[in-house]
Amino acid sequence: MMMLGCGVGTACAAPALRNDGGNRDAREKDWRRVATVADRGRLRGWRGAWVDALAEVDPREIAKEPQLFDPDRSLADALPPSGAYRCRTFKLGARGGIGPTFAASTAFACRIDANDDGDVVSLVKLDGSQRPVGTIYADTDSRAVFLGTMELGDEKRPMRYGRDASRDMAGLIERIGTRRWRVVLPYPRFESVLDVVELVPAS
Numbered sequence: 001m002m003m004l005g006c007g008v009g010t011a012c013a014a015p016a017l018r019n020d021g022g023n024r025d026a027r028e029k030d031w032r033r034v035a036t037v038a039d040r041g042r043l044r045g046w047r048g049a050w051v052d053a054l055a056e057v058d059p060r061e062i063a064k065e066p067q068l069f070d071p072d073r074s075l076a077d078a079l080p081p082s083g084a085y086r087c088r089t090f091k092l093g094a095r096g097g098i099g100p101t102f103a104a105s106t107a108f109a110c111r112i113d114a115n116d117d118g119d120v121v122s123l124v125k126l127d128g129s130q131r132p133v134g135t136i137y138a139d140t141d142s143r144a145v146f147l148g149t150m151e152l153g154d155e156k157r158p159m160r161y162g163r164d165a166s167r168d169m170a171g172l173i174e175r176i177g178t179r180r181w182r183v184v185l186p187y188p189r190f191e192s193v194l195d196v197v198e199l200v201p202a203s
Helices: 037-044 046-054 059-064
Strands: 083-092 102-104 108-114 121-125 130-140 143-152 168-177 180-186 194-201
Touching: 037 046, 037 168, 046 180, 046 194, 130 168
Parallel strands: none
Antiparallel strands: 083 102, 083 108, 083 194, 108 121, 121 130, 130 143, 143 168, 168 180, 180 194
């Protein structure tokens, strides 16, 4: 995943990877400059989200996927290569104590794409009524940052990131095994305390 040597919460810059194919100035080549204040806060609180979420989940559920649910599992080469993926979403913890503390989706189709120069990377969920769409930014060798929005229903194009806080998504992308990645979304807007999206190549 083409990372640089500075991590979440530090002041150094990282090159931006985007999903709309246009040109951007240098101010938008650092995820810290693109992310909203609220999302920078969510990303800084990633470990707290893990701690809060895991405290609510039945340990037997965690034991079924020990690598996926290990907060410190983060291997080198964080950026997934371009291609088709099978994705699953796991919702951990219940916001405000309302609802289930653990839920897992069935597999769905996702895609990761890069431009010819390899400096634009996008992540898109291809089906379903709730479809995350966004950009992956390089951060460190073992971690990338995802900033995106939630596309809903029969919408034909995603809302621009930062326009509607209720749609904005912010997460960390990590490689957790051979040809296996995850997107960790701390304190999502609705339902859960932490969302974990597993990414596995479709072929």
